Amino acid sequence: MRKVTIGILGAGRIGKLHTSHIIKHLPQFQIKTIADPSLDEAWFQKTGLSHGINNPDVVFNDNDIEAVLICSPAPFHVEQIIEAAHTGKHIFCEKPISLEIGPTIEAIKAVKRAKVKMQVGFNRRFDPNFSKIKKLIDDKAIGKPHLLRITSRDPKIPPIDFLKLSGGMFGDMTIHDFDMARFLMQSDIDEIYASANVLINPVFNEYDDIDTAIINLKFKNGCLGVIDNSRQAVYGYDQRIEVFGSKGAVQAENNKPTNTIVSTENGVLSDKPLYYFLERYESSFVAELNEFYECIVSGKEPCVSGRDGLYSTLVSIAAEQSRRENRPIKLNYDACQI
Numbered sequence: 001m002r003k004v005t006i007g008i009l010g011a012g013r014i015g016k017l018h019t020s021h022i023i024k025h026l027p028q029f030q031i032k033t034i035a036d037p038s039l040d041e042a043w044f045q046k047t048g049l050s051h052g053i054n055n056p057d058v059v060f061n062d063n064d065i066e067a068v069l070i071c072s073p074a075p076f077h078v079e080q081i082i083e084a085a086h087t088g089k090h091i092f093c094e095k096p097i098s099l100e101i102g103p104t105i106e107a108i109k110a111v112k113r114a115k116v117k118m119q120v121g122f123n124r125r126f127d128p129n130f131s132k133i134k135k136l137i138d139d140k141a142i143g144k145p146h147l148l149r150i151t152s153r154d155p156k157i158p159p160i161d162f163l164k165l166s167g168g169m170f171g172d173m174t175i176h177d178f179d180m181a182r183f184l185m186q187s188d189i190d191e192i193y194a195s196a197n198v199l200i201n202p203v204f205n206e207y208d209d210i211d212t213a214i215i216n217l218k219f220k221n222g223c224l225g226v227i228d229n230s231r232q233a234v235y236g237y238d239q240r241i242e243v244f245g246s247k248g249a250v251q252a253e254n255n256k257p258t259n260t261i262v263s264t265e266n267g268v269l270s271d272k273p274l275y276y277f278l279e280r281y282e283s284s285f286v287a288e289l290n291e292f293y294e295c296i297v298s299g300k301e302p303c304v305s306g307r308d309g310l311y312s313t314l315v316s317i318a319a320e321q322s323r324r325e326n327r328p329i330k331l332n333y334d335a336c337q338i
């Protein structure tokens with residue numbers, strides 16, 4: 001098996017998670033360097049890796065490194081994509097590429113010019129439940145899709161430091177749901193109407209953000225969809241999807257630690273959903289990096305492309321405009337020529 005030597009940029013929540021998955025499950029990658037200006041030394045010592053540094057530039061200048069995993073906060077993604085492309089490295093970039101259209105296009109063009117691969121971290125496409133829904137839709141098991149319903153609720157609000165740089169709920173969190181909506185309905189979103197509020201914690205007001213939303217979607221192929229989001233579901237990470245079509249419906253329920261149900265005179269009790277993205281989407285995180293490896297060694301194009309990153313950002317910007325102006329917004333793809 002050919003090993004691909006990589007550098008990881010950013011070792012916060014998601015950088016640590018990818019590092020741990022690579023060490024445990026993905027021997028085809030060799031992590032040479034982890035670069036983070038505030039590297040958690042105690043954590044790094046436990047990884048058994050030897051090269052943990054504070055300066056990401058060292059990774060770009062290292063010719064041994066064939067690919068990078070960009071796991072830094074969103075405002076750094078574009079400059080790091082461009083730098084990686086210039087130095088000929090393949091790129092796995094966490095979502096979002098950027099919270100703005102212009103810089104996203106700039107990054108995609110740099111990748112195209114350099115002829116390197118870039119995969120965007122929409123890991124949910126690789127979740128076994130959601131992949132099965134996609135396959136059933138592709139196999140016409142539910143006929144022609146008509147309606148999509150996504151419930152996507154976090155178990156707890158993110159750390160305040162993260163909130164400051166996150167770019168808001170639609171750009172940070174709902175962007176996964178926008179990508180899943182496009183992926184499952186096999187159509188781009190034509191119109192969006194987002195209704196949102198701060199119902200959980202006033203801290204969101206301080207960042208001009210929201211914590212609760214209902215989003216109505218109209219797709220270009222005529223299908224309709226609705227997404228409901230919350231930053232805090234007290235019973236755990238609530239991640240469910242239903243697609244309804246002309247010949248039936250398919251739905252994915254939450255994953256739980258066990259499927260044991262206890263019934264007594266007081267009621268019927270089951271486990272809560274798996275706690276958060278780390279637990280719920282573990283297999284999808286491994287599968288997306290496996291796909292990235294396959295693209296590097298086989299030369300095939302990543303199935304989650306720069307265009308997917310761009311379109312989801314476009315939708316999240318329209319969602320933000322919709323909730324601020326309290327009206328439906330028609331998506332304008334003219335600015336997205338790549």
Ligand SMILES: NC(=O)c1ccc[n+]([C@@H]2O[C@H](COP(=O)([O-])OP(=O)(O)OC[C@H]3O[C@@H](n4cnc5c(N)ncnc54)[C@H](O)[C@@H]3O)[C@@H](O)[C@H]2O)c1
Binds near residue numbers: 011038162
């Ligand atoms: N796919 C998913 O489900 C998922 C889950 C969580 C986060 N994310 C995405 O991953 C990215 C990081 O999120 P996080 O939760 O890990 O954030 P985080 O704040 O926990 O960690 C970010 C890390 O990057 C470091 N950093 C800051 N500037 C840097 C730079 N210029 N170069 C390299 N590292 C730098 C910080 O010191 C920090 O350790 C965000 O874009 C976020 O949206 C994706």
